[in-house]
Amino acid sequence: MADERPAPSYRDSEYRPVAVAPVMAQPVAEEAVQENLLAGRNPIREALKAGRDIEKLLVQKGELTGSAREIVQMAKEAHIPVQEVEHQRLNELAKNHQGMVAFASAYQYSTVEAMLAEAEEKGEEPFLILLDGITDPHNLGAIIRSAECVGAHGVIVPERRAVGLTPAAVKASAGAIEHIKVARVVNMTRVIEMLKARNIWTYALTMDGTDYEKVNFKGGVALVVGSEGEGISHLVLENCDQKVSLPMAGHLDSLNASVAAGVVMYRVLSSRRA
Structure with missing residues (x-):
C-alpha cells in the first residue's frame, strides 16, 4: 500500500464511467411515494x-x-x-x-456537519459515502446498509436526479437507516470542496483508477460512487482527489454499484485497522 497519498489529477482525458453495471432503475417519482x-x-x-x-x-x-x-x-x-x-x-x-x-414519522435527513461532528466525538477520522446520482432504491438501501456495517459516519445524496429514502430503499437497508446519518445536498461539488478544505481525501470509484488494494485509505475518507448507467458526473469527478477501481478477472468488466461500493468500504475499514 502506498506510503503517501498521490497528488490530485483532474485531466479531462482520464474520465471514464464508474465501475458499475447498468441496471433497471425505478423512476425517481417513487421518491414522493409515502417516505x-x-x-x-x-x-x-x-x-x-x-x-x-x-x-x-x-x-x-x-x-x-x-x-x-x-x-x-x-x-x-x-x-x-x-x-x-x-x-x-x-x-x-x-x-x-x-x-x-x-x-x-418522516425520515429526518441529517447534515454533513453533523456527520463530521459525530466523527470528532468518536475520535475517528471522517469516513463518508457520497452517491452521485444513484437512481435505483435497492442500490441505495444496500449501500446504506454496507456503510453502517463498516462504521461510516454518513451517506450523502443529491437532492436532484437521484432516488431518496423510498420504502424500497429503506427496506433494502435492512434497518440500517435507523443507525446512520443520511444527508441530501444541493451541490455535491461544493460538498467535496468543503471536505477537501478539512483534509478529507475524496476517492472516485471508476473503471480506470488505481487498484483499490494499493491505495492508502488512512486519514479522512470520502468515497464517491456514481450512478448505475452514467457513472460519476464529469464535474464531480474532476474535483475528486484520486480515482480507484476494482480489478476484474472474469468476462464482465464491472460490478453492481452497491457491490463495488461495499468492497471498497471494507478495504477502507481494513486500512484503518492496520
Whole structure:
C-alpha cells in the first residue's frame, strides 16, 4: 500500500464511467411515494429499537408468530396501535412487506456537519459515502446498509436526479437507516470542496483508477460512487482527489454499484485497522 497519498489529477482525458453495471432503475417519482411507510420486519424492528415515532402498525391476520410476534410486542410496549388487516390491504401499501407495514414519522435527513461532528466525538477520522446520482432504491438501501456495517459516519445524496429514502430503499437497508446519518445536498461539488478544505481525501470509484488494494485509505475518507448507467458526473469527478477501481478477472468488466461500493468500504475499514 502506498506510503503517501498521490497528488490530485483532474485531466479531462482520464474520465471514464464508474465501475458499475447498468441496471433497471425505478423512476425517481417513487421518491414522493409515502417516505414515511416502513415495510418488512427488519426495517420496522430497527425503527422500534431506535425509538422512531410510529403512528400505527398493520399486521397481516394470522401472522402473529415468530419474529412478527416479537415486533408486535415491542410496538405494544411503546404504546403504538397495532391493527390486524387482510393480506390484500398490505399489498396495496407495499411490495414484499413480509406481512407487516408501519406508518412512521418522516425520515429526518441529517447534515454533513453533523456527520463530521459525530466523527470528532468518536475520535475517528471522517469516513463518508457520497452517491452521485444513484437512481435505483435497492442500490441505495444496500449501500446504506454496507456503510453502517463498516462504521461510516454518513451517506450523502443529491437532492436532484437521484432516488431518496423510498420504502424500497429503506427496506433494502435492512434497518440500517435507523443507525446512520443520511444527508441530501444541493451541490455535491461544493460538498467535496468543503471536505477537501478539512483534509478529507475524496476517492472516485471508476473503471480506470488505481487498484483499490494499493491505495492508502488512512486519514479522512470520502468515497464517491456514481450512478448505475452514467457513472460519476464529469464535474464531480474532476474535483475528486484520486480515482480507484476494482480489478476484474472474469468476462464482465464491472460490478453492481452497491457491490463495488461495499468492497471498497471494507478495504477502507481494513486500512484503518492496520
